[in-house]
Amino acid sequence: MNRRKARHLAIFRWTVLAIMAAFFLLPIAAMVEFATRGVGANAPRTLASFTAILSYPDLMGAIAASLELAAITALGALLLLLPTMIWIRLRVPGVARLVEVLCLAPLTIPAIVLVVGLAPIYQWININVSDSILTLALVYVILVLPFAYRALDLGLSGMDLRTLSEAARNLGAGWPTVMARVVVPNMWSAVLNACLLSVAVVLGEFTIANLLNFENLQVAISLLGRANAGVSIAVAVASLGFVFVLLVLLSFVGGRRTRTFRVM
Amino acid sequence: MAALVNPEKSLAGRPIQGGLRLPLPWLGTVPFLGYVALFLVLPAAIVVAGAFAGDHGPTLANLAALTQPYIVQSFVNSVVLSAASASIGAVAGAVLAYAVASGDPRGPVRRLVTAGCGVLSQFGGVTLAFAFIATIGGEGFITLWLQHHGINIYANGVWLYQLSGLTLVYAYFQIPLMVIVFLPALDSIRPQWREATASLGGASWHYWRYVAGPILAPAFLGCALLLFANAFSAYATAAALINQGGIIVPLQISNALSSEVGLAQANVASALALGMVLVVAAVTGLYTVLQRRTARWLP
Numbered sequence: 001m002n003r004r005k006a007r008h009l010a011i012f013r014w015t016v017l018a019i020m021a022a023f024f025l026l027p028i029a030a031m032v033e034f035a036t037r038g039v040g041a042n043a044p045r046t047l048a049s050f051t052a053i054l055s056y057p058d059l060m061g062a063i064a065a066s067l068e069l070a071a072i073t074a075l076g077a078l079l080l081l082l083p084t085m086i087w088i089r090l091r092v093p094g095v096a097r098l099v100e101v102l103c104l105a106p107l108t109i110p111a112i113v114l115v116v117g118l119a120p121i122y123q124w125i126n127i128n129v130s131d132s133i134l135t136l137a138l139v140y141v142i143l144v145l146p147f148a149y150r151a152l153d154l155g156l157s158g159m160d161l162r163t164l165s166e167a168a169r170n171l172g173a174g175w176p177t178v179m180a181r182v183v184v185p186n187m188w189s190a191v192l193n194a195c196l197l198s199v200a201v202v203l204g205e206f207t208i209a210n211l212l213n214f215e216n217l218q219v220a221i222s223l224l225g226r227a228n229a230g231v232s233i234a235v236a237v238a239s240l241g242f243v244f245v246l247l248v249l250l251s252f253v254g255g256r257r258t259r260t261f262r263v264m
Numbered sequence: 265m266a267a268l269v270n271p272e273k274s275l276a277g278r279p280i281q282g283g284l285r286l287p288l289p290w291l292g293t294v295p296f297l298g299y300v301a302l303f304l305v306l307p308a309a310i311v312v313a314g315a316f317a318g319d320h321g322p323t324l325a326n327l328a329a330l331t332q333p334y335i336v337q338s339f340v341n342s343v344v345l346s347a348a349s350a351s352i353g354a355v356a357g358a359v360l361a362y363a364v365a366s367g368d369p370r371g372p373v374r375r376l377v378t379a380g381c382g383v384l385s386q387f388g389g390v391t392l393a394f395a396f397i398a399t400i401g402g403e404g405f406i407t408l409w410l411q412h413h414g415i416n417i418y419a420n421g422v423w424l425y426q427l428s429g430l431t432l433v434y435a436y437f438q439i440p441l442m443v444i445v446f447l448p449a450l451d452s453i454r455p456q457w458r459e460a461t462a463s464l465g466g467a468s469w470h471y472w473r474y475v476a477g478p479i480l481a482p483a484f485l486g487c488a489l490l491l492f493a494n495a496f497s498a499y500a501t502a503a504a505l506i507n508q509g510g511i512i513v514p515l516q517i518s519n520a521l522s523s524e525v526g527l528a529q530a531n532v533a534s535a536l537a538l539g540m541v542l543v544v545a546a547v548t549g550l551y552t553v554l555q556r557r558t559a560r561w562l563p
Contacts, residue, residue: 009366016359017360017363017377024384026399026405027392027396027399030395030398031394031395031398033398033405034398034404084295084296087289087293095290099293102304106304109541110514110540110541110544111499112497112514112517112518112537113517113540113541114307116311116521116534116536117307117314117534118303118307119521120310138303139303142304204391206389210500211522222504226507229394229403233394233397233398236391236394239391
């Protein structure tokens with residue numbers, strides 16, 4: 001009786017897992033299949049779509065812009081958030097709750113809603129400051145706040161911040177020295193975690209760039225999709241692979257990843 | 265010798281409050297709060313203000329515009345899409361979560377599935393749309409393979425670029441999200457409850473109907489609501505899949521924003537966005553209530 005039950009459960013489990021695996025792996029496999037198709041029926045597999053990426057200057061420009069945005073955003077979020085979080089823990093714990101709510105707020109405001117309010121702000125910035133695509137980093141810092149906050153919060157709670165900073169201060173260190181040479185080296189993995197998550201978010205961002213008329217990686221892929229499906233899917237595969245490598249790196253960095261971000 | 269008494273060194277011996285001598289410690293939070301005010305709070309305020317702004321002072325005309333049939337239709341479509349993809353995601357996700365939870369808690373299957381779900385739940389936008397176009401689009405892998413075997417999945421029209429297609433594509437990130445949020449609830453079901461049911465003479469059905477079911481129900485509904493909000497606010501996937509028209513609210517917003525008509529449309533976009541936020545807020549509120557009910561039995 002019990003053995004039969006156990007066998008039923010095992011059959012049920014493996015059936016479910018097999019169906020799900022098929023559902024989730026097929027589209028990715030199909031993408032690879034599509035990107036390596038040759039021209040014409042029975043044409044051999046080819047990597048032409050991948051090498052063709054180089055021959056689209058707009059696309060290359062968008063890739064470069066997205067990578068720059070990713071770097072600026074990760075650094076900006078870190079510079080904005082880390083000193084604030086350390087300062088709050090040490091001196092003004094009263095505002096900790098407020099900062100947490102603000103940091104997690106971008107998760108509850110859909111990007112498509114945020115962009116409606118950003119449109120006039122960016123109109124002003126593009127006229128009066130700069131119309132470079134890199135200005136997107138200003139709002140991307142907001143988008144990555146929830147992930148950077150969670151990663152850094154985990155790192156900060158893993159150390160005795162007060163003792164460390166008081167010891168450093170007693171030895172004559174100023175606040176910048178405390179942060180750069182005492183706190184950060186003690187939470188490298190959390191800092192790296194925050195950076196990698198930020199990079200992953202920025203490389204996948206479409207909504208805001210598209211509606212503010214900037215051509216970042218995802219917008220370029222989407223535009224190219226109408227002209228040359230093969231190449232655009234090749235870029236999609238490549239960027240997916242890149243993000244996957246980032247996430248694998250992330251799991252090696254240690255420090256368990258905190259929950260999930262929402263899909264745009 | 266004079267170097268030994270430079271002012272920086274002499275500060276070192278003082279108590280920590282002596283440091284930078286900022287007038288108030290909270291000044292240190294000003295850069296962060298200022299930044300967030302400028303790029304998060306201000307846009308939100310602009311949306312709310314824009315919804316009530318007209319050419320000649322405050323007006324309700326933008327909200328009245330929401331009652332136009334095509335906008336009402338887009339709200340209905342959005343709700344249908346979100347409800348359908350949330351239901352599919354919740355049921356399939358719960359089944360997958362159960363398949364995982366009933367196995368070895370430290371086994372490789374579980375680690376693989378949870379890691380995979382973590383990645384896939386964030387997978388959306390252009391790449392996801394293209395993945396499905398490559399799979400079941402007109403020239404897709406499966407479409408061609410089935411055609412080869414005499415089956416035409418688009419005999420009744422190309423449904424991939426319609427609401428039913430979107431539902432299927434959304435399931436791709438809804439199911440993994442459900443696994444992530446529902447697995448903790450399944451994990452906190454104690455095996456003793458099942459044994460207790462059995463020792464009282466209850467069969468498997470009794471256990472699910474009178475014990476596990478009622479305990480898991482609020483958690484399940486709460487997770488389904490989360491999925492609903494997730495689908496309701498998604499834009500990128502639909503935009504990449506559907507080039508023309510505005511069958512759902514996010515696409516309507518982007519149409520209103522990028523149309524050439526000008527400012528009046530921007531205010532309609534604000535009104536639409538406000539409507540969207542209200543729906544999401546209501547759903548999230550309900551979710552919080554259900555979370556509290558869940559907490560009564562499950563830690």
